Amino acid sequence: MHIFLHYGLSVYDYPEVLSRAPPDDSTMTDIRTFTEEFLRFDTTGGAEADAQAWVRDRLDELGFETYEWTADAGRLAEHPSFPDDPSDIDVADRPSVAGVLEFGDTGAGKTLVLNGHADVVPVERDLWSSDPFEPTWVGDDDLRARGAADMKSGLAACVFAALALREEAPDLDGRVVVESVVGEEEGGIGAAAAALDNPYPFERDAAIVAEPTELQVVTATEGCLMKRLTLTGRSAHAATRWVGESVLPHFETVRRAFEALESERTETVTHPLYDDFPIPWPVVVGTVEAGSWASTVPAELTAEMRIGVAPGETVDDVETQFEARLDEIVADSEWLSAHPPTFERFSIQFEPAETDPDEPVVGALQAAMEATGLDDTEPRGATYGADSRHYVAAGIPTVVFGPGSIEQAHYPDETVHWPEVEQARETITETARRFLG
Known part of the structure; x- marks a missing residue:
């Protein structure tokens, strides 16, 4: 096993690895059992350690040469995706792990x-039909659990491919x-670490990130800007609100001004892979907090929003x-000019990313899809961000x-259609065969 604990180092320590033969069939874990066991780990809120230890042990048992790394918060704070203050980046006890198979x-x-990625988003248990961390089969072909779609089943498909x-x-x-990485939902902690400072003693030629794409080829992912707006008014008794x-x-x-800018950007910011989206670069005000008492004029408001980046x-x-649009609003308002709002970044920023469809890894995937019965091989864009951007x-x-x-990701009763997992495993296997070949 290779252990790489802080990726900001310039020298790596690679202990000798015991040679091991591929295990016999009696030690092989089938993909369904692997996925079910993986889904039983509650990996919300930075609690990936137990699951990652389990993944590392399974990879080791299955004959992989294993690696482990933990991100350095100070190093990530220099990255544009992450907060500038290292104390705002949770890296403690959050190892990413990987298994390597070598050929010829x-x-x-x-x-x-x-x-x-091993991490999952929090659950609202009251909205679930069953325990979100007890995998439940709905009929023979649908598996329900938090992480079933996003994306422990996809990671399992990679292992068995x-x-x-x-x-x-x-x-x-x-x-x-x-790779089984941590903190994807928090900006890609494990993947950013691996991309910034290679944890392996070899170079990487290409990557496939097995996010839920409905078995379609995604070569472009959208970015997002996270902003917090704060407005200040003047309180008064409701009886004299004037x-x-x-x-x-x-x-x-x-x-309304930001909604209008969203519409303008839909018309003026174009990309051929996003033509089918009604709103390709959406703006969503996710939270609004205002006021302090029902009988008092609200004098403070904080709104947090996500803004799409093409x-x-x-x-x-x-x-x-x-x-600039906010500045125009402030200039038109006597009150806001005298009491200017703040509009600051918060949380994680996602840069957009795009891979040329002519890259060999894309061609290998498209050819593999055709060979395994998937006819729709046209590259697409996604309106979400992914760890692909780091690589x-x-x-x-x-x-x-x-x-x-x-559409299943982050939802109650999150479900994956199991035949898609089997198909992904087969197609990724064929992709790797063609890419290495």
């Missing part, structure tokens, strides 16, 4: 990374790396557009492809 002459072949490749094509040259200054009309003016744009560019930024061509639907 590794120096003469390529290295393909198959990536998935690598195993199938070892059994079916041992004469290849190169490597397959299966002597106060409510923040609500001012907020509504800002909201491939080809930067977070900074889009931020400038929305700040693309590091110069590693990356495509997103996996089982399940984004």
Whole structure:
């Protein structure tokens, strides 16, 4: 096992690894059992450690050469995706792990990374039909649990694709790396660490991130800007509200202006992979908190919003557009000019990412899809962000492809259609065979 605890180091310690033969059939875990056991771990809120230890042990048992790394908060704070204050980045006891299978002459072949994340978003248990961390089969073909679609089933497909490749094509040259990373929902903590400072003693030629794409090829992912708006009014008794200054009309003016800018950007910011989306770069005000008492004019308001960023744009560019629109509103208001709002970044920023459809990994995936019965091989864009952006930024061509639907991600009764998981496993196996071949 290789242990790499702080990726900001310039020297790596690679202990000798005991050679091991592929295990016999009696030690092989089937993909259904693996997925069910993985789903039983509650990996919300940074609690991935137990699940990651389990994944590492399974990879070791299955004959992978295993690696582990933990992100350095100070290093991540230098990255544009993350808060500037290292204390705001939770990295403690959150290891990412990987398993490597080597084939033939590794120096003469390529290295393909198959990536998935172990963390999941919180659950609202009252809205679930069953325990979200007890995998439940709905009929024979649908598996329900938190993480079933996003994305423990996709990660399981990666593990068993690598195993199938070892059994079916041992004469290849190169490597397959299966990664289980942490903190994807918090900006990609594990993937950013691996992209910024390679935790392996070899280079990586391409990657597949097995997010739920409904078995479609995604070569572009959207970015997002997270902003917090704060407005200040003047409180007054409700019986004499005319002597106060409510923040609500001012907020509504800002909201309508941002909605209009969203519509303008839909018309002016174009990308061929996003033509089918009715709102390709959405603006969503996710939280609004205002006022202190029902009988008092509300004098304070805080709203948090997510603003879509198109491939080809930067977070900074889009931020400038929305700040300029807010400046126009302030200039038109005597009250806001005298009491200017604040409009600051918070949380995690996602840069957009795009991989050229002519990259070999994309071609290998498209050919594999055709060979395994998937006819729709046209590249698509996604309106969400993914860990793929970290690898693309590091110069590693990356495509997103996996089982399940984004419409199930983060939902109550999250479900994956199991035949898609089996299909993903088969297609990823064939992709790796063609890419290494």
